[in-house]
Amino acid sequence: MLDISSDIPLYKQLSKILYEKIAKGEWKYNEKIPTETELCELYGISRMTVRQAIEDLKNKGYICKKQGLGTFVTHPKVGQEILSFRFYDNDMNETKQVKKIINFDVIQAHEKVARQLELSGSDQVFRIERIFYNDDIPTVVPISYIPYKECPGLTREMVQENGLYNSLGSFGRRPDRANRLFEAVVVKGRPQELMGTPKNTAGLHVERISWSQDTRIEFCESYMRGDMIQFFSEIQNL
Structure with missing residues (x-):
């Protein structure tokens, strides 16, 4: 879970948690991940924090956004x-x-x-x-x-x-x-x-x-x- 007392920014902590779900196969290739709203409720954090974590994973190539459909797990190239x-x-x-x-x-x-x-x-x-x-x-x-x-x-x-x-x-x-x-x-x-x-x-x-x-x-x-x-x-x- 997230540690609000840590020096590591919350979005970085969340990014790592979500990445581990991908790495362990909990979220599989081409599978839709929870929405921003669902992640906010699940981890009790702001939408801004969730968006930063999602953007971090997207920039690293682990997920992609499909307009009108949601955010999906990608496959390492x-x-x-x-x-x-x-x-x-x-x-x-x-x-x-x-x-x-x-x-x-x-x-x-x-x-x-x-x-x-x-x-x-x-x-x-x-x-x-x-x-x-x-x-x-x-x-x-x-x-x-x-x-x-x-x-x-x-x-x-x-x-x-x-x-x-x-x-x-x-x-x-x-x-x-x-x-x-x-x-x-x-x-x-x-x-x-x-x-x-x-x-x-x-x-x-x-x-x-x-x-x-x-x-x-x-x-x-x-x-x-x-x-x-x-x-x-x-x-x-x-």
Whole structure:
């Protein structure tokens, strides 16, 4: 409970109490928290104190206000170093990430895929559609295209069990470099359906080409939730 004799401001004390409810799972992701009036009555404090505590939590990214609906618990964003492959590989588990294959097919490369992978229109590719979950929340929908001729023995079971890049590595084709193009978008259509995001949710559309030595081994189109993903980089003045 709040300690009015403490040197710590009441709103800071309340902010900590409310944060602990989120951290312990009493208030879950996307759950509406009590109103300002309810919190005032519960803790016997002024609305100004409650508002300061709510603002403190909002600034730290633990809650968000939805106009006309109330205040809701958010999910800590998944951070990724912008120059790293780690987010896409399945041999790292620090992010509590689960990857599920939605579709695994062999198709003829259409114009855009053929151009990005430097294939002819008659070449076949693996088309692998997946969902990445972080803490059971669908966060990314990537579709990877892999030249069939580079790894004809690739199977759905291999990718699901070992991860895509580890599986490509078994054919001597593990990616070693890539470029990515980022575009801010509103998530809609199939990605919105698969991730279950509200209408008009901001996100990222990312196109990636990956090389294994000098061979283009993957073209990937991904949609990422803007409220769940953040990128960072370290910059040095050399």
